[in-house]
Amino acid sequence: MTEVLYRRTAQVFVELADTLVAGFDVIDFLQALAEHAVEIFEVDAAGILLADQRGALMRVAASSQEVRLLELFQLQEEEGPCLDCFRGGAPVMCADLSADPSMWPRFSATAHEIGFSAVHAFPLRLRGQVLGTMGLFNTLAGELPQDTTSVAQALADVATIGILNERTLREQQAVTEQLQYALNSRVVIEQAKGMLAERSKINVGDAFTVLRKYARDHNRTLSSVAHELINNRTGMADLIAAAVKLKATDPS
Incomplete structure (x- = not known):
């Protein structure tokens, strides 16, 4: 690789790193990676495949229509x-x-028909976990230089880190939302307990028992029952009756 290409490679790594901190979009990220790969390594085309949750590869980015067709054929066959x-x-x-x-045999024949004679594929991997592949395609046969293959694998590794980083952030966001929902639900349940205890003249512990039993008996979530109680919807009379019944069986 020439000095100019080395500088351009460094710039690309910086650009890819920037995508990890603001407005990360996996598809846009991988499309940029495919386009940069063509520019840096002076190959004719590049394509990226990514595994879905079931481990099946899917075509997600390509620098040309020819590669899109060849990658699709590769997956189908x-x-x-x-x-x-x-x-x-x-x-x-x-x-x-x-x-x-x-x-x-089938892939090679189709590749020649489309116009490609050489393919070099690099795994998107991290510590044994393989997320997909980056393929570099040339119209003329020939090996890639050793420094090119080293940088290509490094670029694939950066892509892997970016994808895993996005997945981690997404999972953390989901957990945070679940926790916040749980906290919000707890506030509603506490309000419903207090309301039921006051109207039925029972303690809040018994009120919670009534709410939970009602939810289970009717195959409902505790939070949805609490919401309905607060909003004085259907079921309010049943809950109060259950609370009164509980008080009658346990006068203490």
Whole structure:
């Protein structure tokens, strides 16, 4: 790689790092990665596949329509270097698809029809976890230089960190929302307990017992019953009757 390309590579790493801190969008991030890969490594095209929650690869980014078609064919036929890369968790280098056409016969034939003669695939991985692959495609056969493959894998690693970072933030957000919902629900339940205790002349502990039993008997959530009680909706009379009944059976 020339000095100019080294500088451009450094700029790309900075740009990709910036996407991790503001307005992160996985699809836009990976599309930018595919486009940058073509520019940095002077290959003819690049494509990125990403595994879904079930572990099935999906096409998410490509620098050209030709790569989109070839990646789609690869997934449909379940044959090709990017799939082997994902399954093995290691780079797959094919400098000449015609050298051993028996390796991926259908993929190689389609690649030649589209116009590609060489494919190099790199895993998006971190500590044994493989999220997808980045494929670099060339119209002419030939190996990539060693420094190019090293930087390509580093770029794939950065992409992996970005994806995992986004997933972690999303999971943390979901947990935070769940906790906040639980806290809000608890406030409503406390209000409902107090209201039921006051109207039925029982203590708040018994009021909570009545609320919980009513919710279970009617296959409802405790928070939804509490909301209805506060809003004086249907079920209020039943709850008060249950509370009065409880008081009658336990006069203490």
